[in-house]
Amino acid sequence: MFVYADNAATTKMSRTAIDAMVPCFEKIYGNPSSLHSVGQEAKEVLEDCRSRVAACLGCESREIYFTSGGSEADNQAIISAARMGQKKGKTHIISTAFEHHAVLHTLEKLKKEGFEITLLDVKENHNVTAQQVKDAIREDTCLVTVMYANNEIGSVLPIAEIGKVCKEAGVVFHTDAVQAVGHLHIDVKKENIDMLSLSAHKFHGPKGVGALYCRRGLPLVNVIEGGAQERGKRAGTENLAAICGMTAALEEACTNIDSNSKKVAALRDKLIAGLGQIPHSALNGDAENRLPGNVSFCFEGIEGESLLLMLDMQGISASSGSACTSGSLDPSHVLLAIGRVHDVAHGSLRLSLCEENTEEEVDHILKVVPQVVQTLRNMSPVWRDLQTGKRTYIL
Amino acid sequence: MALYSEKVMDHFTHPRNVGVIEDADGVGEVGNAKCGDIMKIYLKIENDIIVDVKFETFGCGSAIASSSMATEMIMGKSIHEAMELTNKAVAEALDGLPAHKMHCSVLAEEAIKNALKDYFDRNNIPYDKKQFPDCEHCHHCE
Numbered sequence: 111m112f113v114y115a116d117n118a119a120t121t122k123m124s125r126t127a128i129d130a131m132v133p134c135f136e137k138i139y140g141n142p143s144s145l146h147s148v149g150q151e152a153k154e155v156l157e158d159c160r161s162r163v164a165a166c167l168g169c170e171s172r173e174i175y176f177t178s179g180g181s182e183a184d185n186q187a188i189i190s191a192a193r194m195g196q197k198k199g200k201t202h203i204i205s206t207a208f209e210h211h212a213v214l215h216t217l218e219k220l221k222k223e224g225f226e227i228t229l230l231d232v233k234e235n236h237n238v239t240a241q242q243v244k245d246a247i248r249e250d251t252c253l254v255t256v257m258y259a260n261n262e263i264g265s266v267l268p269i270a271e272i273g274k275v276c277k278e279a280g281v282v283f284h285t286d287a288v289q290a291v292g293h294l295h296i297d298v299k300k301e302n303i304d305m306l307s308l309s310a311h312k313f314h315g316p317k318g319v320g321a322l323y324c325r326r327g328l329p330l331v332n333v334i335e336g337g338a339q340e341r342g343k344r345a346g347t348e349n350l351a352a353i354c355g356m357t358a359a360l361e362e363a364c365t366n367i368d369s370n371s372k373k374v375a376a377l378r379d380k381l382i383a384g385l386g387q388i389p390h391s392a393l394n395g396d397a398e399n400r401l402p403g404n405v406s407f408c409f410e411g412i413e414g415e416s417l418l419l420m421l422d423m424q425g426i427s428a429s430s431g432s433a434c435t436s437g438s439l440d441p442s443h444v445l446l447a448i449g450r451v452h453d454v455a456h457g458s459l460r461l462s463l464c465e466e467n468t469e470e471e472v473d474h475i476l477k478v479v480p481q482v483v484q485t486l487r488n489m490s491p492v493w494r495d496l497q498t499g500k501r502t503y504i505l
Numbered sequence: 506m507a508l509y510s511e512k513v514m515d516h517f518t519h520p521r522n523v524g525v526i527e528d529a530d531g532v533g534e535v536g537n538a539k540c541g542d543i544m545k546i547y548l549k550i551e552n553d554i555i556v557d558v559k560f561e562t563f564g565c566g567s568a569i570a571s572s573s574m575a576t577e578m579i580m581g582k583s584i585h586e587a588m589e590l591t592n593k594a595v596a597e598a599l600d601g602l603p604a605h606k607m608h609c610s611v612l613a614e615e616a617i618k619n620a621l622k623d624y625f626d627r628n629n630i631p632y633d634k635k636q637f638p639d640c641e642h643c644h645h646c647e
Contacts (some may be wrong), residue, residue, distance in 0.1 A: 125591035413541055419517060434565035435539045442543070453538035461545065489523045491545040491561035492538055 111358075112425040113471040117312075117403055118261050118289060118431055118462035121147040123355065124314035131316065131357035142348055143339065147152035153308055154351055159357040160481045166364045167306065167323055168297035174258060175330070175340045176353050177324045180288040180309030181212035182321035182333060186283045186344070187305040188255055190324070190331040192225060196284070202251045204281075205265075206230045206238050207447035209257050212218070212307075213286055214443070217255075236263055237396045240271035246262055246278045254283050258290035258306075262444040262460055263395030264404025266294065273302030278399045282328065288312055288320075289401060292363030293371065294336035298323055310352065314360030314464075370465040371402040376451045376461050377472050381405045381441020384476040390496070392505045394458065403463040408450055411493035412457045412486040414441075420482040421459075426475055454504050509566060510600035512608035522579050524559040531627065533619025535612050542568045542609065544616040546576070550624055553584050560616070567606040568613075574598050575613035577605075584621055589637065590614055 112333040114122070134155070140148035142156045161171040165272065177183045188203075195201060205217055207229040207274040217227045228246050230238045243254055254276050259266045263301060269285055274285035284305035290296060291306075292313030298306055309320040324330055336345025363370070378400075382393060385407050411419070414432030421428050431442025440446070441455035450458075461475065495501040508519070526547035536542040542564035549557035558580050560572040575595050579587040592610035596602045602610060618637050625632045 290595040411563065413564050413568075416517070416569055417568045419514075423518065432565070452541070456541040458536070489520065489561055491534065491543050492563040494561060495523070 111471065111475045113467070113474055114427045115425045115461040115463060115467065115471075115475065116429050117437075117464040118223055118401075118460065120311045120317065121314045121464055122466070123316060124312075124359055124362055125340050126313050126362045127355040127359035131351040134354050138350065140317050143337065143351065156277050156348055156350055156353060158229075159353045162357045162361055163321055164323075166301050166360050167291075169323055170326065171194055172341070173326055175324060175344050176348060177320045177322050177344060178318055178349075178386055179209075179311075179320040180286065180307050182318050183307030183309075184210070184212040184255075184284075185216050186317075186322055186330060186333045187307060187324065188213065188253065189333060190329065191253035191255075191284060191305070193280045193331045194329060195250075198252070199392070200250045200252035201225045202228065204228045204230065204246045204250050204251060204254045204256075206232055206256055208232045208260055208263070208265075208444040209255070210261060210286055210288065213255055213257070216251045226250075232265075232447050234450045235265075235396050236260075236394065237265045237399060238267060238272075240268050240275045242446050243272050244275045244279070245276070247281055251279070253282050254281050256283075258285045258296070259294065259446065260395065261289045261399050262442055263406045263448065264289075264401040264462075265396035266290070266399040266401060268399070269303065270301040274441035276304075279303040288379035288403045292360055293402060295369065298325075302330055313363040315356040315357050318347055319356050323357070345453060349463040366465070373465055374463050374467070375402040377467055377469065378403060378405055380469075381461060381463075381475060384472075385479060388480050389484075390503055390505045394445060394450070401462075405461040405463070407459050408445070408454045408505060409453055409457045409459065409483050410503060411490050411496055412483060414456055414458050416486055417457070417482060420485065421478065424482070426478060429460045429462070431460070432456045438447060452502060508523055508603070509570070511597070513567055513602065516573040516599065517566045517596055520560075520569055520573040522559050522573065522580070523561070524533045524625040526557055526559050529559075529620075531622075531624030532635045533616045533621070533623055535619055535626075536564070538563065541565070544568065544572050544612045545619040546572070546616040546618075548620045548624060550584060555582055555584065556577050564609065564612075565606070567602050567609040570599055571595055571602070571609040571613040572616065575617055579617060585626070587617060588621060590617060593628065606624075631644040 113492035140152035142153040211223040288309045291308040304325045306323040330343040339437035390410040414430030529547040530550040531548040534545040545561045547559045558576045592614040596610040
């Protein structure tokens with residue numbers, strides 16, 4: 111049996127999204143910036159997509175800027191708010207310790223320029239509260255950038271409450287909503303979100319395309335200079351096919367949010383209950399406020415890469431936050447941020463589901479994972495030391 | 506999947522000599538759980554010949570494969586031959602390791618050397634300390 115359970119990494123494109131792209135390769139091939147009718151037809155399609163994406167987020171068309179994906183949108187949002195703040199002498203930014211690297215590395219860059227960054231602690235419930243944000247806001251705070259939902263551990267943050275706090279304090283609020291868009295109901299106006307980043311391939315759209323919502327009146331700074339596309343804020347000929355695919359995928363996902371999340375959350379809960387039976391394991395992430403498809407565990411005494419390889423051989427595609435899989439020497443910063451020590455963080459497993467996963471697939475995972483964990487524990491000197499009392503169990 | 510060679514995958518999925526020797530003549534352990542790799546080697550030595558070897562590894566696929574391959578390469582060999590085993594030889598026997606995984610083969614070499622050192626220490630056999638680099642040429646954990 112083959113089970114794709116890595117939908118937080120990327121999703122398979124939906125038929126609807128593929129079908130929406132094809133005409134752009136064959137018929138609507140014009141450059142939206144061209145004056146002639148072929149170009150203008152493409153321009154019409156582009157603007158139609160913009161208004162449809164805007165409708166899914168509850169904003170105006172002119173507040174949507176198409177980008178190459180979530181990372182670019184995060185970079186542009188944060189840099190823009192920082193430059194805006196700098197002009198007023200405000201150089202303090204609030205974020206969380208478990209943001210995506212697209213946010214954290216951009217903040218690192220600003221820190222080198224002299225910005226002061228406060229990263230909110232996420233150990234309590236593996237989440238943050240609006241109160242934490244409120245307490246951290248200062249006179250010189252120019253931006254709060256807090257993710258909508260965490261990509262590794264699935265915690266869904268109290269965005270509407272944080273939005274309210276930011277509005278009251280008059281601080282720009284950006285959210286990296288890459289994992290949330292298409293999976294959770296989002297209304298940027300009701301939630302007082304000033305800027306939001308999204309990425310198409312997380313909701314069955316194509317890779318290499320995303321969008322930045324930026325509230326009207328907030329000045330954007332260009333990250334990519336050149337032509338006057340995207341109201342002069344993002345140069346480069348628009349990737350119209352990808353934008354069409356993203357729009358179709360987003361509409362489809364948003365239409366089905368309730369039915370999909372009900373189905374996926376049921377599969378998730380079954381997995382969490384089953385994997386929680388494995389001794390010396392722990393669920394990562396907020397147990398209550400959680401993405402419908404996210405299951406994240408740490409298993410003591412084993413290492414994540416070997417776990418993934420063995421699962422892959424049994425047909426299960428998953429992911430891990432171990433150092434060996436991250437390509438660096440440290441395990442995932444997210445797991446460390448929620449308080450998992452290195453030894454335990456190395457033994458992490460993330461399964462991320464979508465509506466195409468089935469109960470049979472979940473049963474297969476529940477059969478295979480405990481076996482593989484046991485196989486690896488049986489050859490682990492750490493596990494032996496835990497069992498013989500030479501080491502103390504952490505989980 | 507081309508992350509690892511077929512040999513690596515073979516030794517990872519069917520590791521040779523996994524386990525413990527309760528009355529081992531030499532035991533070596535290298536690495537730490539913090540950096541994500543621990544290797545432990547147990548040796549049974551009779552008349553300077555390694556008559557049995559077992560390993561336990563906490564680590565990634567290439568760490569498990571490296572320890573498995575290394576145990577196969579020293580089984581039945583003299584302790585002098587085992588001292589000559591290099592990480593390069595282990596990696597080559599596995600048809601190569603990705604560059605960022607070479608430290609796994611280093612760990613295998615050092616785990617074996619550590620076990621031999623333990624054997625020498627237990628039996629008051631003199632040795633040149635320089636032969637035991639003690640992790641110094643692996644900067645993985647730093």
